[in-house]
Amino acid sequence: MAELDTSGGGKKGKKVRSKKANTKVDLTAMVDLAFLLITFFMLTTSLSKPIAMDIAKPDKDDNSQEKNELRASETMTVLLGKNDKVAWYMGEAGKSKPNVESFADIRKSILDNKKKVADATGGRQIVMVIKPTSGATYKNFVDIMDELAITKIKTAPAIDDENITDAEKDFMKQAGIL
DSSP states (O other): OOEEEOOOOOOTTOOOSSOOOOOEEEOHHHHHHHHHHHHHHHHHOOOOOOOOOOOBOOOSSOOOSOOOOOOGGGEEEEEEOSTTEEEEEESSBTTBOOEEEEHHHHHHHHHHHHHHHHHHHTSOOOEEEEEEOTTOOHHHHHHHHHHHHHTTOOSOOEEOSSOOOHHHHHHHHHHTOO
């Protein structure tokens, strides 16, 4: 039992004129209440739930004939390079010149291309292909996924880190971001 002793503690050998009653405060009820409150708030709180984003990645062993064909005019490919730089192009690799930007500028480019695709196709969604290179960091990948979430790209982005074409590699070497 928890007690708080508030006795005067008097000195030995002195005569006490009047005997004072010791006051004792029983703290058991307060400790019980504290633990009940802590237990209540721990059990009733809701922890933050992790938020996941859908990612489409091609199967290596998929030999089926059912494949979704992508229109080049609706596809934006983003190449993640070193030094927090990205290169992007619309359409097919080698046929259109990639643009090199920083992560600060890529949002505007995504929004512009999203609007162009929607206007040209009557409301169809842009398809994003993300290609992280060996110079990219995990932070770069998370940043580009955040940009896709911020710009409200509704189609799941395709992540392709294995099929970077020679034309893409050559351009990135020339730009100094591979």
